[in-house]
Amino acid sequence: MGRVAAAGAVLVALVALGAPPAAGAELSAVFQEMVKSECHFINGTDRVKFVKRFIYNREQYVHFDSDVGLYMGDTPYGEKVARYWNSDPEWMAYRRDAVDRHCRHNYELSTPFLVERRVPPSVSISLVPSSSQPSPGLLLCSVMDFYPAEIQVKWFQGQQELSEHVVATDVVPNGDWTYQLLVLLDTPLHHGVSYTCQVEHISLEQRLSRHWDPPDILLDATRSKMLTGIGGFLLGFVFLALGFGFYLCKKGSWSSPNTGFPEGSPEMVFLACPPCQELKNRSCPPHAHGFLEEASPFNHGVKDPAK
């Protein structure tokens, strides 16, 4: 395993001074001294760094770094302290030995449950509504409760990896020695294509894949859009044919001075050439005069410009 940083034991000493508070009474002041011991394991126990920090009221004032082998002051007071501690060779030998005595020793002890801890992720895909993408929305790959934190998650459309439209959270520690990660696929979804969330993790013998196929709803939506399109086209075509028919009719040999309407007015066209007649004959019948009489009942409600 690569880099295990700061997985060492942490020693915390808290000292609150001042008058012991009576029940319910406010503290007059709080003074806090904190000491932290950190073990940094770089490539197992191959390279180990020991750091000890001394903090007073949230301010680090002196620390020991095994890479340096000395205490170093972080404040003027800390510098005095460092000089004092560094001047004691026996004490310093003991401190420098901490990488072995404390860090490497604890590493071996905790290896079975800490270094070798493996928890495989549970992976699921869900569809989330989105304002940035059209229906049905975005695909979310939830990679939950795995350990250690190192993980690789990829989205595929069919066989092709989609790396450009992927948005991921940081790897989030759950606080119980597991992590989680959410990876969103921010691209329009196409039907007829399978989507795959693929996870690689040290706990898995082989890659874990979850597939998602566009559901029937998406298919139905596409189909209904298609039907709407076809319907619209047919309707448009019918009107076009009708209009063209009327146009031919108007343009034809027919003229009538005795309809009471000016030639070419909509009323006249309507009376002269009902669609059925027009479509049957492909042009206006030559006997349009006679036809006009029969069709006159259609004229009810049509304004008669002669009156």
Ligand SMILES: *[C@@H]1O[C@H](CO)[C@@H](O)[C@H](O)[C@H]1NC(C)=O
């Ligand atoms: C990691 O440590 C091993 C010995 O524990 C060593 O053989 C290997 O070269 C080290 N790898 C790196 C990258 O330092």
